[in-house]
Amino acid sequence: MQKLMIKKISDPKRKTKAITITQKTQDKESFTFVKKSFLYKVRKTSQISPKVDAPQIFIRKFFDTKRGVESFRLQVRGCFYINHNRMLLRVNFTHTLNIQILWKSKVFSPKKPVMLAD
Numbered sequence: 001m002q003k004l005m006i007k008k009i010s011d012p013k014r015k016t017k018a019i020t021i022t023q024k025t026q027d028k029e030s031f032t033f034v035k036k037s038f039l040y041k042v043r044k045t046s047q048i049s050p051k052v053d054a055p056q057i058f059i060r061k062f063f064d065t066k067r068g069v070e071s072f073r074l075q076v077r078g079c080f081y082i083n084h085n086r087m088l089l090r091v092n093f094t095h096t097l098n099i100q101i102l103w104k105s106k107v108f109s110p111k112k113p114v115m116l117a118d
Contacts, residue, residue: 001026015042031102038095045090050081068103 002025009018017040025032055078062071074097082089 016040029104031104033098033100033102035098036096039093041092043090043092045081045088047088050088050090052080053078068105070101070103072099073097 002023005022007018007020007022009020010016019038021036023032023034025034055076058073058075058077060071060073063069064071076095077093079090079092082091
């Protein structure tokens with residue numbers, strides 16, 4: 001069984017736009033929750049030649065053997081610049097991917113394959 005939900009939020013006063021995609025999947029061995037979110041904030045800037053830094057990447061992985069939970073989070077933060085109506089705008093973005101797996105059995109990760117020697 002699989003459920004998918006898409007949510008879009010736009011706030012012109014705060015100059016913010018967000019898109020969230022949530023997916024829930026259930027199979028024989030596990031429940032899987034996947035959440036993807038994209039957040040954009042637009043600001044005016046007065047810099048003539050702005051410097052664009054490389055995006056920051058954050059990764060977090062978590063295992064809970066007592067509850068049988070595996071969790072993974074990837075987050076990318078950065079900015080880019082665009083021209084709109086003769087104005088230079090800075091767009092700050094945050095992209096996030098969250099994956100959580102709830103294992104039904106006590107053995108919560110598949111075993112590694114074994115190689116046979118000749």
